[in-house]
Amino acid sequence: MTVRTGDELPPLRIPITRTLIVAGALASRDYQDVHHDAEAAKEKGSPDIFMNILTTNGLVGRYITDHFGPRARLRKVAIRLGAPNYPGDEMVLTGQVTAVAEGTVEVAVTGRNGIGHHVTGKVTAELPTDGPGTGDAPGTGDAPGTGDAPGTGDGPGTGDARKRTTDSPATTDAPMTTPDTPR
Numbered sequence: 001m002t003v004r005t006g007d008e009l010p011p012l013r014i015p016i017t018r019t020l021i022v023a024g025a026l027a028s029r030d031y032q033d034v035h036h037d038a039e040a041a042k043e044k045g046s047p048d049i050f051m052n053i054l055t056t057n058g059l060v061g062r063y064i065t066d067h068f069g070p071r072a073r074l075r076k077v078a079i080r081l082g083a084p085n086y087p088g089d090e091m092v093l094t095g096q097v098t099a100v101a102e103g104t105v106e107v108a109v110t111g112r113n114g115i116g117h118h119v120t121g122k123v124t125a126e127l128p129t130d131g132p133g134t135g136d137a138p139g140t141g142d143a144p145g146t147g148d149a150p151g152t153g154d155g156p157g158t159g160d161a162r163k164r165t166t167d168s169p170a171t172t173d174a175p176m177t178t179p180d181t182p183r
Contacts, residue, residue: 003068003127004100005098005100006097007096008094008095008096009067009094011094012062012092012093013090013092016085016087016088016090016091016113021036021049021085021087022035022049024051024052024055025051025052028054028055034046034049034050035051035052048087049086050084056085056111056118057077057079059091059093059111060077060109063095063109064095064123064125065125067095068105068125071128072127072128073125074125076122077124078122078123079120079121080120083113083116083117083118084118085113086113089113090113090114091112091113091119092111092112092113093110093111093119095107095108095109095110096108103127104125104127105124105125105127106124107123108121108122109121109123
């Protein structure tokens, strides 16, 4: 896969359902009643329950890893919420590559719903440059046990993300290639 500054990611359409809103809040241990109790949300001035930021953060991360493949690692997610996501609406995520550096890519992400911009921000991801599973589709060597599973020393919670995080990578407009790039 070759990645260049200016590349646009295909849109991802996400139906906003009550189940998604409530499940996202519960999964992230956000028990605020405005995320699961419509009457309480209305008492607090909202027309209905609404999605929490942690669910939005997860959907933005999914958008990036769905595009760049399961071995892409999120290194920085900086988002801002705008118009709430209410049940019955649809959020459409779009993205554009804003920078490519050695082994990393920065993507400006926008999520729109029927009211306006739900989320805007930038995501920096580290892309694999060698080894199995550098493709962007399942079944390319990314099965559990290939180094991405928790407990293998390079999965979530192992501390390796702190060692590789940088907020100011050098950028270039040169394309970045992976072993999947045709030669």
